[in-house]
Amino acid sequence: MRKYKSAIILFAVFEAIAVWLWRSTGSLFYLLNFSYIGCTLGIGLALSAAGWKHAREFVQFCVGSYMLVFLGLICRENMQIEGFWFYLFSGMFGAGVLHYAIAKIFGPLLFGRGWCGYACWTAMILDLLPFKKPAGPRKRIGFIRYIMFALSLGIVILLISLGKANKTSMFYLFVAGNVLYYVVGILLALVLKDNRAFCKYICPITVFLKPMSYFSVLRVKCDESKCIQCNKCLEVCPMDVEVNKNARNRKNATECILCQKCKKACPVKALK
Ligand code: SF4
Ligand code: SF4
Ligand code: SF4
Secondary structure, eight states: OGGGHHHHHHHHHHHHHHHHHHHHHOOHHHHHHHHHHHHHHHHHHHHHHTTOTTHHHHHHHHHHHIIIIIIIIISOOOOSHHHHHHHHHHTOOOHHHHHIIIIIISTHHHHTTHHHHHTOHHHHHHTTSSOOSOSSOOOSOTTHHHHHHHHHHHHHHHHHHTTOOSHHHHHHHHHHHHHHHHHHHHHHHHHHTOTTHHHHHTOTTHHHHHHHHTTOSSOOOBOTTTOOOOOHHHHHOTTOOOTTSOSTTSTTGGGOOOOOHHHHHOTTOOBO
16 A cells, blocks of 8 residues: 555545545535545556556546636636736635635745646647657756746736736736746747746746755655666666765655656665
């Protein structure tokens, strides 16, 4: 059962959130929504621990497409960062604020960047591209994320000041933002030969995700006394994490998406 511990903990946390929100708001939506997400995440982690090769991609599609198609396009909830700003400034305790609080601001203290590995609808498409391992060294253009972060904030402040910020404009912003992210993400992956280039350099959400995931309870640990320095873990890591070190401040530590590829590649089981 030990290998399923993470899956059980994650499911229990989501179920507790689901019940708490349902009981405190009276809305059945919260119970169903968080139960579904917790259930699929828990199943994915369990399948991954059991050795199924495509467990992560399966979960990413279940959660990502649910959020993009059902919550975003059908229910018209802007679940992107602009939606978060909009609901926050409007003082609404909506799905967008909750989503950010749980998946991207406070949740990463527990499960790091699990969102990026198991739920993100942008990455669920980018991960289908052929460059699963970055072809070259990391570029020094990560500052773009801060520009994108400022732009996302600026566009919502502008809409509010013009009196144009409402659910309809937020919906169109959601559609346009997603189209832009997919186009830029795919082009960047093709040019840099790196599926996750968008995540590394452009995505504004990492401004929240990176500092919070530094303190994550769930993380890949390395028993350096077992390590034989074969570098196989480094070769498969899509995010350039120096995972054969155990320190929290190892290189690119806050980039880990918990995909488990390094663990599977390690011949001496030094990674846990
Ligand atoms: S970095 Fe951004 S685009 Fe990439 S997986 Fe995370 S949230 Fe999605
Ligand atoms: S390969 Fe390992 S270190 Fe790299 S992102 Fe995946 S889980 Fe994290
Ligand atoms: S794959 Fe395992 S043994 Fe090889 S460098 Fe990584 S942690 Fe060390």
